[in-house]
Amino acid sequence: MNVVCIGSGYVGSVTGTAFAVLGHPTTVIDLDQNKVDQINAGASPIYELGLDELIRKTIGKTLFATTSYKAVREADVVFIGVGTPSREDGTVDLSYIKSAARSIGEYLSPDRFTVVVDKSTVPVGTADLVTSIIEEASGQTAEEDFTVISNPEFLREGYALEDVFFPDRVVIGTSHPRARKVMRELYHNLLERVNYEELSKDFTFAYNWNSPKATYFETDVKSAEMIKYASNAFLAVKISYINEVARLCEALGANVLDVAKGMGMDSRIGEKFLQVSSGWSGSCFPKDTAEFLETSRKYGSELSVVKAAVQSNEKMHHFVVEKMQRHLKTLNGKTVGILGLTFKPNTDDARKTQASTIIRQLIDLGANVRVHDPKGMEMFRELNPKLPVGYCDRVEDVARRADGVVLLTHWKEYLQADWKRIQGEMRYPYLLDTRNFLPHKMLVEMGYIYEGLGIGKELIKENVAPLMI
Ligand SMILES: NC(=O)c1ccc[n+]([C@@H]2O[C@H](COP(=O)([O-])OP(=O)(O)OC[C@H]3O[C@@H](n4cnc5c(N)ncnc54)[C@H](O)[C@@H]3O)[C@@H](O)[C@H]2O)c1
Numbered sequence: 001m002n003v004v005c006i007g008s009g010y011v012g013s014v015t016g017t018a019f020a021v022l023g024h025p026t027t028v029i030d031l032d033q034n035k036v037d038q039i040n041a042g043a044s045p046i047y048e049l050g051l052d053e054l055i056r057k058t059i060g061k062t063l064f065a066t067t068s069y070k071a072v073r074e075a076d077v078v079f080i081g082v083g084t085p086s087r088e089d090g091t092v093d094l095s096y097i098k099s100a101a102r103s104i105g106e107y108l109s110p111d112r113f114t115v116v117v118d119k120s121t122v123p124v125g126t127a128d129l130v131t132s133i134i135e136e137a138s139g140q141t142a143e144e145d146f147t148v149i150s151n152p153e154f155l156r157e158g159y160a161l162e163d164v165f166f167p168d169r170v171v172i173g174t175s176h177p178r179a180r181k182v183m184r185e186l187y188h189n190l191l192e193r194v195n196y197e198e199l200s201k202d203f204t205f206a207y208n209w210n211s212p213k214a215t216y217f218e219t220d221v222k223s224a225e226m227i228k229y230a231s232n233a234f235l236a237v238k239i240s241y242i243n244e245v246a247r248l249c250e251a252l253g254a255n256v257l258d259v260a261k262g263m264g265m266d267s268r269i270g271e272k273f274l275q276v277s278s279g280w281s282g283s284c285f286p287k288d289t290a291e292f293l294e295t296s297r298k299y300g301s302e303l304s305v306v307k308a309a310v311q312s313n314e315k316m317h318h319f320v321v322e323k324m325q326r327h328l329k330t331l332n333g334k335t336v337g338i339l340g341l342t343f344k345p346n347t348d349d350a351r352k353t354q355a356s357t358i359i360r361q362l363i364d365l366g367a368n369v370r371v372h373d374p375k376g377m378e379m380f381r382e383l384n385p386k387l388p389v390g391y392c393d394r395v396e397d398v399a400r401r402a403d404g405v406v407l408l409t410h411w412k413e414y415l416q417a418d419w420k421r422i423q424g425e426m427r428y429p430y431l432l433d434t435r436n437f438l439p440h441k442m443l444v445e446m447g448y449i450y451e452g453l454g455i456g457k458e459l460i461k462e463n464v465a466p467l468m469i
């Protein structure tokens with residue numbers, strides 16, 4: 001089956017590579033010549049564990065990359081995986097989707113039935129919009145010559161390949177019988193794990209080989225579009241909730257790590273997405289909750305739980321700064337080291353990261369800020385060109401004459417850091433670990449004044465339950 005993937009970002013590059021690995025001739029199309037050149041050179045345009053390796057193995061065989069839309073002519077399935085960023089008012093900017101739809105329409109073959117698939121996260125009703133643009137640009141008839149369906153993507157950055165090859169579910173939104181048949185055929189190898197034993201020999205990174213096979217769920221197009229927003233918003237609510245519980249634990253002297261563990265043992269609740277943080281962030285949750293909320297308001301059915309989760313999340317960013325301020329009395333003139341700029345580990349993605357909000361607040365309060373991240377410094381600097389921070393290549397440099405160090409992202413590099421040496425660099429050994437990630441007991445014994453989130457003071461000295469990552 002000939003596959004085209006429009007967009008070679010965090011979703012397009014992974015999806016395109018995955019279908020190529022599964023044996024479908026796949027062309028990735030991006031307007032960005034640099035990304036296309038990188039893929040053709042056998043390298044990934046993003047940092048994602050294992051992706052380089054798979055691109056290298058498939059490029060020129062089943063994987064192709066280009067800036068031209070010509071491959072659409074020969075395609076059975078065309079995925080749209082372009083960006084859907086937020087506008088100022090929180091609603092989604094669909095300009096990339098519209099432009100991709102126009103280009104698809106211009107190249108659509110009149111001689112074959114093509115299934116166009118929205119993989120980007122798009123508001124309910126977008127498939128209709130894409131349909132009308134393609135009809136106008138191609139002069140062809142929807143549902144006869146082509147159809148537009150929804151197949152939302154649920155991958156997480158940092159675990160993208162694992163999520164794509166071993167998804168919990170594949171959601172297909174269409175009532176078109178022919179499109180359903182095409183999509184079942186396309187996903188057959190993935191659902192049945194055909195040749196996965198062969199693949200396992202090549203993969204040098206961990207895969208969840210024993211997980212149950214994915215559920216293939218067919219529904220109508222609008223419900224599929226809705227499932228994506230409803231899922232992301234639900235996960236954001238879950239994190240906001242545990243973060244609020246963490247604040248209360250702290251006030252009451254309870255240990256949120258054990259509280260989350262005990263809650264997660266109830267299969268109705270589940271242990272995942274109960275990790276305390278300085279707030280959720282990144283390129284998906286902030287924009288998707290904003291759009292979902294705006295849509296709910298537009299239709300007179302405001303999602304008040306989601307609204308509260310968003311507000312609570314903003315409070316969580318402030319809480320981290322306030323906690324530091326409480327401890328150091330003032331931040332004016334103090335030097336603060338930040339560990340972690342990406343919104344989570346194992347990605348270079350620094351879009352809409354909580355680090356930028358927290359750093360801005362620290363600077364507004366008069367602090368001098370130094371930062372480090374294993375993979376995200378380049379993108380963070382590009383996105384925040386005027387932010388007056390010192391970029392450090394080594395963890396120790398962040399700590400130089402610092403009055404406090406804050407860990408925002410739980411990169412394993414920080415677990416392995418030389419904490420004795422870091423302490424030696426600091427003016428005052430205050431360490432705020434917003435992920436409760438570091439070995440507290442050892443650090444306290446070393447002489448650090450250690451604070452986590454949601455852990456009562458006396459518990460810090462004991463061996464509290466480790467964070468699940
Ligand atoms: N990042 C994630 O983890 C993730 C997960 C699931 C769903 N999504 C959704 O998937 C979509 C893509 O997200 P992303 O993070 O991959 O975005 P991205 O910004 O990383 O990538 C988008 C790519 O599309 C290209 N592009 C834009 N317009 C184009 C056009 N007309 N023709 C060809 N290429 C074009 C851009 O150059 C860019 O490389 C969004 O809707 C997002 O919400 C993202």
Ligand SMILES: O=c1ccn([C@@H]2O[C@H](COP(=O)(O)OP(=O)(O)O[C@H]3O[C@H](CO)[C@@H](O)[C@H](O)[C@H]3O)[C@@H](O)[C@H]2O)c(=O)[nH]1
Nearest residue numbers: 153154155156157239273274275277280281282284343344
């Ligand atoms: O227990 C948790 C889990 C996550 N986070 C934070 O929540 C944010 C989002 O994390 P995660 O969901 O792992 O990353 P994404 O790559 O943004 O993935 C989300 O957004 C994608 C884009 O829509 C979806 O495809 C995924 O299913 C959905 O998990 C990050 O800031 C995390 O640090 C927490 O604070 N605590």
